[in-house]
Amino acid sequence: MDLPDHKTKIVCTIGPASSSEDVLRRLILAGMDVARLNFSHGDLDDHRIMIKRIRKIAKELNKVVAIMADLPGPKIRVGIIENEPMMLERGSHVVLTTRDVKGADSVIPVQYKQITESVTEGSPIYLNDGFIQLDCKSVVDEDIHCDVVVGGPLFSKKGLNLPGSKILVNPITGRDLEIVDFGLQEGLSIFCLSFIESREDVIQVRNYAASQGKDVFIVSKIERDNAVKNINEILKESDAIMIARGDLGVEIPIQHVPIVQKDIIHKANLMSTPVITATQMLESMTGNIRPTRAEATDVANAIIDGTDAVMLSAETAVGKYPVETVQMMAMIAHSTEKWRDHTTIGLEMMKKAIQRMHPTVEDMISIQVNDALRSLPVHFVITPTVSGETPRHISRFRPDVWVLAFSRYPLTCEQLAMQYAVHPVLASEKVDDWEEMTMDLLETSNMIESGDLLILTQGQVSGHGKPGGTNLLKFIEVK
Numbered sequence: 432m433d434l435p436d437h438k439t440k441i442v443c444t445i446g447p448a449s450s451s452e453d454v455l456r457r458l459i460l461a462g463m464d465v466a467r468l469n470f471s472h473g474d475l476d477d478h479r480i481m482i483k484r485i486r487k488i489a490k491e492l493n494k495v496v497a498i499m500a501d502l503p504g505p506k507i508r509v510g511i512i513e514n515e516p517m518m519l520e521r522g523s524h525v526v527l528t529t530r531d532v533k534g535a536d537s538v539i540p541v542q543y544k545q546i547t548e549s550v551t552e553g554s555p556i557y558l559n560d561g562f563i564q565l566d567c568k569s570v571v572d573e574d575i576h577c578d579v580v581v582g583g584p585l586f587s588k589k590g591l592n593l594p595g596s597k598i599l600v601n602p603i604t605g606r607d608l609e610i611v612d613f614g615l616q617e618g619l620s621i622f623c624l625s626f627i628e629s630r631e632d633v634i635q636v637r638n639y640a641a642s643q644g645k646d647v648f649i650v651s652k653i654e655r656d657n658a659v660k661n662i663n664e665i666l667k668e669s670d671a672i673m674i675a676r677g678d679l680g681v682e683i684p685i686q687h688v689p690i691v692q693k694d695i696i697h698k699a700n701l702m703s704t705p706v707i708t709a710t711q712m713l714e715s716m717t718g719n720i721r722p723t724r725a726e727a728t729d730v731a732n733a734i735i736d737g738t739d740a741v742m743l744s745a746e747t748a749v750g751k752y753p754v755e756t757v758q759m760m761a762m763i764a765h766s767t768e769k770w771r772d773h774t775t776i777g778l779e780m781m782k783k784a785i786q787r788m789h790p791t792v793e794d795m796i797s798i799q800v801n802d803a804l805r806s807l808p809v810h811f812v813i814t815p816t817v818s819g820e821t822p823r824h825i826s827r828f829r830p831d832v833w834v835l836a837f838s839r840y841p842l843t844c845e846q847l848a849m850q851y852a853v854h855p856v857l858a859s860e861k862v863d864d865w866e867e868m869t870m871d872l873l874e875t876s877n878m879i880e881s882g883d884l885l886i887l888t889q890g891q892v893s894g895h896g897k898p899g900g901t902n903l904l905k906f907i908e909v910k
């Protein structure tokens with residue numbers, strides 16, 4: 432068993448720059464915990480190949496690497512631009528059209544047919560993550576006439592945002608459900624829902640999978656104003672949250688993003704819901720070997736805010752330095768986490784907040800484990816788990832020792848790969864004495880020595896493998 436020297440988890444978007452076996456292997460060795468497949472790009476056959484390849488290499492390296500399918504949702508995109516990039520000049524006039532044409536001569540095709548109903552005179556329209564801004568002047572049949580307020584180069588398939596306008600399509604599209612079918616067939620369980628607005632959207636996908644007899648792990652992407660407003664109800668229904676700052680930073684005023692990030696992370700931490708901070712974290716490393724000071728600080732601040740995982744998009748999908756970017760992220764995490772160990776303010780705040788919210792037995796166990804970690808020189812926390820609940824509860828306090836989560840269930844291990852300070856380990860089906868098994872493993876891996884102190888959490892032996900039953904805390908001194 433190899434433990435990294437940072438506890439923040441790293442999510443990498445896989446794309447042309449990272450799809451070879453060699454790069455994937457180096458990404459995993461550099462610290463990739465979760466591979467994100469963005470189903471907005473590539474076809475299902477490409478994704479099938481990637482799933483097989485990632486699984487094969489993870490197995491060779493004996494490492495849990497989760498695969499996360501990010502569904503397109505109703506993301507609006509421009510179509511194909513003939514001579515890329517199309518340069519949009521400030522003050523000039525362009526036409527967005529739903530006609531089936533290629534982009535040329537200031538005419539830009541858009542795939543979302545109802546855009547002509549969504550916008551009216553005065554509606555702001557953003558392209559390419561908000562870098563280009565248009566102002567709607569008039570809608571004539573299938574054409575939207577616009578002034579360019581902020582210009583720039585436009586490439587094919589870039590996103591289009593309409594903050595403040597009503598989007599006339601359900602956040603969960605037919606295409607999304609087809610991809611869920613595909614993912615379930617390929618043995619995936621983790622799905623990211625793009626542009627959701629309410630708990631109903633999450634429930635729809637969960638019920639859809641349940642109707643096929645499958646459990647899914649849902650990562651709700653917060654990238655619309657309504658999702659920010661409905662964060663409490665969305666958190667209750669979701670298994671994880673992603674702060675998808677790319678679209679979020681256009682859908683809400685960009686100056687609100689930092690505080691929304693802190694607020695959502697805090698709420699997710701209290702509920703033991705893992706949270707991923709995404710987009711532009713080390714963006715300049717797409718082309719450069721070093722990040723900017725602001726980017727390095729952004730990664731560190733997200734960790735200090737309490738994020739479980741940090742995510743790379745273009746940096747690993749299409750960047751020049753995918754492996755170096757992951758190494759950089761790991762170094763920033765390592766350095767930042769060392770600082771966190773010197774503060775207990777977070778622990779006290781978390782304890783008070785949890786005690787105000789009707790704590791359960793599991794909440795109290797997690798508080799006691801973390802209290803013990805502050806007072807005693809504990810080496811590891813060992814949490815045999817069925818659903819992953821116990822390690823998640825303990826992890827939310829951001830402990831400075833590893834929580835070793837042993838599970839018989841491969842999907843539980845994958846789902847724990849995005850959890851701060853939790854190291855999932857796939858255990859054999861046959862284990863019945865967890866204490867004996869884990870002690871043997873730690874000894875043979877030379878991870879413990881005589882006199883070391885460990886904590887083991889245990890549930891009632893019900894024989895049903897029913898999750899949620901952890902009610903014992905045991906201190907073990909290594910003989």
Ligand SMILES: Nc1ncnc2c1ncn2[C@@H]1O[C@H](COP(=O)(O)OP(=O)(O)OP(=O)(O)O)[C@@H](O)[C@H]1O
Pocket residue numbers: 444445446447469471472473503506590677678744745748749
């Ligand atoms: N599988 C892929 N194939 C080709 N390019 C990809 C792939 N995945 C990502 N990219 C590229 O990397 C960039 C950043 O990736 P990212 O996943 O953030 O996509 P996005 O298009 O901005 O949309 P989203 O809002 O869904 O994240 C994209 O603009 C795209 O050019």
Ligand SMILES: CC(=O)C(=O)O
Pocket residue numbers: 625652654674675676677678679709710
């Ligand atoms: C990741 C993503 O979808 C975003 O940042 O918008």
Ligand SMILES: [K+]
Pocket residue numbers: 469470471501502503504625
């Ligand atoms: K997507």
Ligand SMILES: [Mg+2]
Pocket residue numbers: 625654675677678679
């Ligand atoms: Mg997005």
